[in-house]
Amino acid sequence: MKTRLLLTLLLLLFSSYIFAQATFGQLTAKEQGITFINQYKSSSAIPFLKLAAEAGAPEAQYYLGEALRKSNRYITAEALHAYEASALQGDIYSMIRLATADSDLCAAIKKCSKGSKSPDDWMRTAKELAKKEADEGSSESMYLMYELSGEKFWLEKSATNGFALAQFLLATKYLEGEGLFLSSSSRTEKAEHWMRASAQGGYPRGMMGLAAILIEKKDLEGFRLWNEKAANSGYVEGVFGYASYLAGEPSNYGYSLDFVKSYALLSLLLELDGGGGARRDVEDILPNVVEKITPEQIQTAEKLAHEWKATHPPLSFFPFKLSR
CATH class of the missing domain: 1.25.40.10 (Tetratricopeptide repeat domain)
Known part of the structure; x- marks a missing residue:
């Protein structure tokens, strides 16, 4: 037994x-x-x-x-x-x-x-469930109600309730001219408010969007801060920009030159051979960086690239989940 x-x-x-x-x-x-x-x-x-x-x-x-x-x-x-x-x-x-x-x-x-x-049946089911979850307080479902209905009300409600993607989209719409504002400065202020909320909510596209707003305001320190945060998140645009600036391309953003780190980050982007254009962009500037460092420094950069990959999130274009 x-x-x-x-x-x-x-x-x-x-x-x-x-x-x-x-x-x-x-x-x-x-x-x-x-x-x-x-x-x-x-x-x-x-x-x-x-x-x-x-x-x-x-x-x-x-x-x-x-x-x-x-x-x-x-x-x-x-x-x-x-x-x-x-x-x-x-x-x-x-x-x-x-x-x-x-x-x-x-x-x-x-x-x-x-x-x-049928597609119509699925549409009804999606709207019913998204509305139910939105009414229960889900900010993501509020955003999905916007996708399902096209009503800006839902996008604004989702952003107000803290969904970082909705905040980014709302800020982008304002920057592109949507919405009524008394002045261009009030439009910019509102766009920055929502882009900052998105960035602080951890959304990499929001981080780069905020960096772009800050460079327009000549806030170089803020620009560098959010560009580096985007790079640390694995966002391809942030990594490429950060690596380029470290190589002095362009040289007017206040970065100290660091060709070894620039090479390390650019070399990581070479694995992106599925589309998006990042690999092509890297191949345009990487030879210029190689000219400025020694073979020993390249070995150091390769080690740094390995360490970066092991300690940071995977590289990502962060495409929208409902992208076509």
């Missing part, structure tokens, strides 16, 4: 260990898949996201749908299945993709797969 009990306990412990290992592996796969998506490497993301999606994680299923859609340039049957699996678990982003399937390229080339619900 004791032997049987002991064997049962050992089996349970072993099963728990195997489950924990599988769960950890699937979680790691999801993170790697999303990293590739954010680096515009959709094809590379697919095998990782498939592994994570098998565990039933709705976010992994959504991103699998995204990777498949972007790799094929339309919603394939496999992508549709991934979106639906996610949407059936309440993922509003997936519902929105399914709701707009009629406008996808598949409609033009007559390759649309038939789902369990």
Whole structure:
């Protein structure tokens, strides 16, 4: 009896260990898949996201749908299945993709797969759920109500309730001329208010947006602060800008020259070969940096690049989650 009990306990412990290992592996796969998506490497993301999606994680299923859609340039049957699996678990982003399937390229080339619900049904479901969650105080769902309805009221409400992406979008709209203001200075002040809120909320695009506003105001210290914060977040635009300024391109922003660090950061960006133009930009200026450092300094820079990658978030373009 004791032997049987002991064997049962050992089996349970072993099963728990195997489950924990599988769960950890699937979680790691999801993170790697999303990293590739954010680096515009959709094809590379697919095998990782498939592994994570098998565990039933709705976010992994959504991103699998995204990777498949972007790799094929339309919603394939496999992508549709991934979106639906996610949407059936309440993922509003997936519902929105399914709701707009009629406008996808598949409609033009007559390759649309038939789902369990029509796009109109998914649109209704998405609006009902987003409205419910927004009424319960979810600032992200308030933003999704803006995406679903196009009503600026929801964007403003989401920003007021602290959703950093909404704050960035609202600031950008003001900078682009939307909204009524008594003067250009009041427009700029309002845009800076929301961009600063976004940056302080940890959104890298907001950090770079604030840096751009501050350089217009000749606030070099503020510009450097937020550019470096954006670089430390892994935002490609921030890393490239910071590396360029350290090499003196341009030289009027108050940075001390540091060609070794510039080389280190620029070399990291060379892995971005999936799109976005960063690699091309790096190849334009990296030779100029190489001319100014010794082979020994290049070795130091390569070590620094390795350390940076190990201690900072993965490089990312931070594309919008609902980007086309």
